[in-house]
Amino acid sequence: MNNRIKASVRDLNLWYDEGAKQILYSIDMDIYAHQVTALIGASGCGKSSLLRCFNRMNELINGCKVRGEIVVDGKNIYDKDVSEVAVRTKIGMVFQKPNPFPKSIYDNIAHAPKIHGRVKRGLMCDKLVEESLRRVSLWEDVKEKLKEMGTSLSGGEQQRLCIARAIALKPDILLMDEPTSALDPISTQHIEEAIVELKKSYTIIMVTHNLQQAKRIADRVAFFHKGDLIEYNTSHEIFTHPQDKRTQEFIKDKYNQNG
Amino acid sequence: MDTVNIVMIVIIFAVLVYYWKKDRIDNRSKIEKSIEYMLILSAVLSIAVLSILEQSILFYTSKFFDTHSMWYFFTGTQWSADALNGAKFGAVPLFLGTMVVALIAMIVAVPIGVMSAIYLSEFATARKREIYKPTLEILSGIPTVVYGFFAAVTIAPVVVAFSNTLGIEASHSNALSSGVVMGIMIIPIITSLSDDVIGAVPNHYRNTALSLGLTQAEMIRFVVLPAASHGIIAAVLLGVSRALGETMIVLMAAGMRPNMSLNPLEDMATITVTIVDAFSGDHDVTSDETLSAFALGFALFVFTLMLNTVSIFFIRRFQKRYQYSNL
Amino acid sequence: MKKRRRRLPTKHPFEIRQLKSRSVKSYLFKWLSILTIFFALSFLFIFVSNVLYRGVSAFNQTYIQVPVDITQYAVTTNPRVAIQRDHRKLVSRAWVRNLPQMVKETPTLLNTREEMWILADDEVDQYIKGKSNKLTSKDRAIIDKLKAQNKIDLRFNIIFFTQGDSKMPEYAGFLSAIKGTVMTVFVTMMVSFPIGVMTAIYLEEFAQDSRVTQIIEININNLASVPPILFGLLGLAVFINVIGVPRSSALVGGLTLGLMTLPIIIVSTRTALRSVPNAIREAGFALGLNKFQMVWGNVLPLAMPGIMTGSIISLAHAIGETSPLLLIGMITFIPDSPSLVTDATTVMSAQIYTWASMPQGAYIERTSAAILILLGVMVILNMIAIMIRSRFSKRYNYE
Numbered sequence: 001m002n003n004r005i006k007a008s009v010r011d012l013n014l015w016y017d018e019g020a021k022q023i024l025y026s027i028d029m030d031i032y033a034h035q036v037t038a039l040i041g042a043s044g045c046g047k048s049s050l051l052r053c054f055n056r057m058n059e060l061i062n063g064c065k066v067r068g069e070i071v072v073d074g075k076n077i078y079d080k081d082v083s084e085v086a087v088r089t090k091i092g093m094v095f096q097k098p099n100p101f102p103k104s105i106y107d108n109i110a111h112a113p114k115i116h117g118r119v120k121r122g123l124m125c126d127k128l129v130e131e132s133l134r135r136v137s138l139w140e141d142v143k144e145k146l147k148e149m150g151t152s153l154s155g156g157e158q159q160r161l162c163i164a165r166a167i168a169l170k171p172d173i174l175l176m177d178e179p180t181s182a183l184d185p186i187s188t189q190h191i192e193e194a195i196v197e198l199k200k201s202y203t204i205i206m207v208t209h210n211l212q213q214a215k216r217i218a219d220r221v222a223f224f225h226k227g228d229l230i231e232y233n234t235s236h237e238i239f240t241h242p243q244d245k246r247t248q249e250f251i252k253d254k255y256n257q258n259g
Numbered sequence: 260m261d262t263v264n265i266v267m268i269v270i271i272f273a274v275l276v277y278y279w280k281k282d283r284i285d286n287r288s289k290i291e292k293s294i295e296y297m298l299i300l301s302a303v304l305s306i307a308v309l310s311i312l313e314q315s316i317l318f319y320t321s322k323f324f325d326t327h328s329m330w331y332f333f334t335g336t337q338w339s340a341d342a343l344n345g346a347k348f349g350a351v352p353l354f355l356g357t358m359v360v361a362l363i364a365m366i367v368a369v370p371i372g373v374m375s376a377i378y379l380s381e382f383a384t385a386r387k388r389e390i391y392k393p394t395l396e397i398l399s400g401i402p403t404v405v406y407g408f409f410a411a412v413t414i415a416p417v418v419v420a421f422s423n424t425l426g427i428e429a430s431h432s433n434a435l436s437s438g439v440v441m442g443i444m445i446i447p448i449i450t451s452l453s454d455d456v457i458g459a460v461p462n463h464y465r466n467t468a469l470s471l472g473l474t475q476a477e478m479i480r481f482v483v484l485p486a487a488s489h490g491i492i493a494a495v496l497l498g499v500s501r502a503l504g505e506t507m508i509v510l511m512a513a514g515m516r517p518n519m520s521l522n523p524l525e526d527m528a529t530i531t532v533t534i535v536d537a538f539s540g541d542h543d544v545t546s547d548e549t550l551s552a553f554a555l556g557f558a559l560f561v562f563t564l565m566l567n568t569v570s571i572f573f574i575r576r577f578q579k580r581y582q583y584s585n586l
Numbered sequence: 587m588k589k590r591r592r593r594l595p596t597k598h599p600f601e602i603r604q605l606k607s608r609s610v611k612s613y614l615f616k617w618l619s620i621l622t623i624f625f626a627l628s629f630l631f632i633f634v635s636n637v638l639y640r641g642v643s644a645f646n647q648t649y650i651q652v653p654v655d656i657t658q659y660a661v662t663t664n665p666r667v668a669i670q671r672d673h674r675k676l677v678s679r680a681w682v683r684n685l686p687q688m689v690k691e692t693p694t695l696l697n698t699r700e701e702m703w704i705l706a707d708d709e710v711d712q713y714i715k716g717k718s719n720k721l722t723s724k725d726r727a728i729i730d731k732l733k734a735q736n737k738i739d740l741r742f743n744i745i746f747f748t749q750g751d752s753k754m755p756e757y758a759g760f761l762s763a764i765k766g767t768v769m770t771v772f773v774t775m776m777v778s779f780p781i782g783v784m785t786a787i788y789l790e791e792f793a794q795d796s797r798v799t800q801i802i803e804i805n806i807n808n809l810a811s812v813p814p815i816l817f818g819l820l821g822l823a824v825f826i827n828v829i830g831v832p833r834s835s836a837l838v839g840g841l842t843l844g845l846m847t848l849p850i851i852i853v854s855t856r857t858a859l860r861s862v863p864n865a866i867r868e869a870g871f872a873l874g875l876n877k878f879q880m881v882w883g884n885v886l887p888l889a890m891p892g893i894m895t896g897s898i899i900s901l902a903h904a905i906g907e908t909s910p911l912l913l914i915g916m917i918t919f920i921p922d923s924p925s926l927v928t929d930a931t932t933v934m935s936a937q938i939y940t941w942a943s944m945p946q947g948a949y950i951e952r953t954s955a956a957i958l959i960l961l962g963v964m965v966i967l968n969m970i971a972i973m974i975r976s977r978f979s980k981r982y983n984y985e
């Protein structure tokens with residue numbers, strides 16, 4: 001297995017409400033390239049907050065304060081000379097609810113690359129759209145109706161469109177916040193297949209509330225509890241030999257719940 | 260017009276009969292019944308106002324077109340109510356004047372109004388927005404006669420002096436000064452509604468756009484504004500409708516002379532001004548001049564009604580898209 | 587070679603093409619929007635300061651002390667001769683015209699010859715206030731001399747608040763217009779408040795068929811978008827020609843404006859009713875109240891502040907509106923205050939329009955002063971509306 005470190009979180013703390021509410025406590029973890037890293041834990045333990053630190057989306061929240069480092073390819077993304085726009089270009093994100101823009105399927109994908117000056121309209125652009133849609137296995141379904149609104153697709157297709165939109169920018173890391181929690185089982189399966197395919201080209205960090213999903217597709221799993229990183233190991237280790245008692249309990253509970 | 264009246268009467272009658280029958284089944288006190296009748300009566304009255312307005316204007320308008328050609332009214336280029344030298348009722352110069360003034364107003368109001376709305380909904384903090392928005396809305400609460408005075412006494416001399424220094428002839432009453440002042444008056448109308456619709460664009464579009472590495476300006480231009488476009492168009496159309504019907508500013512600052520010209524530095528009469536002018540002399544309602552005013556009024560009524568209908572259509576589409584119903 | 591390399595910025599993976607220019611554009615866009623709103627807000631400032639600058643001086647009026655010779659001849663035949671020839675152009679003709687009346691009221695004045703403080707002519711007034719005027723240089727010299735003798739004084743312009751319109755600007759006042767406005771908007775509110783509120787209550791609480799309410803909603807929306815001037819045509823055609831309400835009267839003006847403000851009251855009342863939580867209605871029904879008792883006792887009291895706010899705003903609209911009134915004759919010259927709603931009346935906004943079209947500088951000054959009063963009324967009304975609204979939201983928090 002590839003063991004190159006893509007990103008490392010160093011002593012990361014996070015507060016909301018102008019420092020009144022600490023959510024993350026001194027997180028340290030390494031993210032490995034071309035792997036799927038799953039963040040698990042009870043609801044409200046700070047998974048999404050940590051994920052948003054990776055592309056500096058927390059800066060959009062009033063009163064949110066982040067201290068610590070996230071070093072990606074040897075550069076701390078919180079350094080003064082790094083622009084959040086550049087960070088978000090290099091580190092893409094897929095949200096919990098499918099949220100295509102109220103534009104055509106084509107424009108949903110082509111828009112950001114055009115603004116970034118990556119492609120101009122025309123053949124290059126068409127190719128990019130096709131390639132992105134193929135990677136999420138959506139191309140065959142929508143190639144006839146690229147001009148239709150992105151919102152006209154079904155929920156699962158919309159979410160795949162959103163993934164295609166994010167990877168059209170060819171990011172280094174892809175962040176996903178419970179990307180299948182709003183979807184039916186079939187769509188979930190499609191997305192999971194896409195994720196497994198995508199990790200060949202990207203490093204993926206995803207939050208999931210579904211332990212079976214983490215077991216199925218994640219290479220590494222990090223378990224959080226009330227803002228602390230309790231245990232971080234390969235998926236196999238976490239699910240077969242959890243070290244911490246809290247991890248054991250959580251996994252047992254969740255399995256019982258779902259089973 | 261008779262059919263509309265008959266329909267109105269039938270509706271009123273049907274409603275009354277319906278309630279009368281219902282009352283015999285429900286056993287309620289007399290006071291309650293009479294209160295409900297009063298409520299129904301006022302509702303019917305309120306609805307009837309628009310129809311009465313239309314009927315009364317249409318009545319005299321049809322009288323006017325009994326003796327004058329409708330074709331010439333809509334295509335003729337000469338308007339002169341002077342009966343001695345042969346009155347001519349070709350309303351094109353008035354339509355043109357109305358358009359020129361409204362166009363100038365929109366050139367002022369649309370960019371300023373929309374940009375202000377962008378500031379209020381995208382950049383301003385909640386506190387600043389709470390202060391700036393009502394302050395700006397004061398502008399639309401100022402009586403139009405005050406704007407007219409301002410246009411005539413303060414802006415017009417500036418316009419004349421400025422164009423004279425450029426060596427251009429400008430009339431003291433001119434379309435430019437009234438158009439500009441009218442634009443100022445319309446700014447808050449556009450800002451207020453645009454701010455509402457931009458604010459109604461769901462936040463996840465903004466987050467998504469930013470997560471794709473767009474700058475804030477790019478996010479606004481390529482995601483927020485297109486998403487709000489139907490609402491903004493509706494706001495602009497309401498502004499246009501307001502500009503077409505505005506009377507006092509043009510009356511006081513744009514002059515009363517029907518003028519087949521597109522030069523904003525000349526004086527020109529609008530539809531509304533000509534209506535007022537028709538009643539400034541004799542008070543005989545059956546004279547050609549006053550009847551022509553009703554015909555102009557009818558044209559204005561149709562124009563603004565059309566604009567309003569289209570505007571509502573756009574708002575509905577906006578609402579449908581975002582299930583937003585507070586407009 | 588080495589030196590150049592050191593100058594290069596340190597490369598890192600988060601440097602992307604064109605980022606700098608895009609960031610600058612974004613920054614400029616933000617500042618453009620800030621500038622725009624300040625530009626828009628500055629209009630308000632320009633307006634108010636402009637009107638203040640032009641209008642404040644109207645609250646003072648020039649008086650002039652000249653010898654007056656009240657002879658029998660002057661009282662009975664020609665009051666002008668009471669003033670010396672030199673001064674005749676300097677005093678107000680209104681004062682001269684009133685001389686016989688004055689003598690009648692205080693007969694001891696007859697056959698006196700003394701210096702009196704007299705209202706000055708408007709041109710003198712403008713000259714004293716340093717504004718443009720049509721005085722000849724000879725007249726100016728006389729005034730300068732009088733001024734040196736302290737025989738010219740600026741006093742509070744009481745006439746402006748106690749008199750009606752006049753063809754002599756120095757004697758023109760705003761009182762009859764204020765009275766006319768009060769009477770007109772009284773009629774307006776008598777029409778639009780009950781009808782508007784009752785319509786809204788019916789639509790919101792009683793009407794069941796949603797398609798009918800939708801049609802009514804479109805109808806009212808359209809009514810709100812009709813240009814005000816068309817209501818003038820309506821008033822003329824229906825109230826004056828069909829019903830026979832007297833022209834120029836507060837009654838016809840009030841009725842016309844009443845129809846015009848109707849949609850504002852309906853819409854604001856409906857909003858107020860809609861903002862009353864449904865739980866209140868359910869609680870009412872649960873207590874065994876019927877619909878009328880529930881609406882009257884539970885819903886209306888809660889909606890009342892919202893209804894009042896909307897009505898005050900529509901009142902402000904009615905006060906400021908001019909164009910429909912022009913068509914029903916409310917710009918005629920009316921010096922006397924009206925006493926009945928059927929008397930010929932002018933209103934504040936119409937008076938502003940008439941004065942604004944006068945050539946004399948003194949009228950411009952008075953127009954501005956009248957605008958200040960009109961704007962003052964608007965500010966007060968809106969402040970009342972805001973006060974009611976803020977009390978309303980406070981009350982709502984207790985729910």
Ligand SMILES: Nc1ncnc2c1ncn2[C@@H]1O[C@H](COP(=O)(O)OP(=O)(O)O)[C@@H](O)[C@H]1O
Nearest residue numbers: 016017023042043044045046047048049050061
């Ligand atoms: N914008 C915010 N302001 C204040 N508190 C927040 C904000 N967003 C999240 N929180 C709080 O932070 C905690 C962690 O939230 P989150 O990261 O969304 O948890 P998770 O994704 O693990 O369910 C929660 O208690 C939540 O209430």
Ligand SMILES: [Mg+2]
Nearest residue numbers: 047048049207
């Ligand atoms: Mg979460």
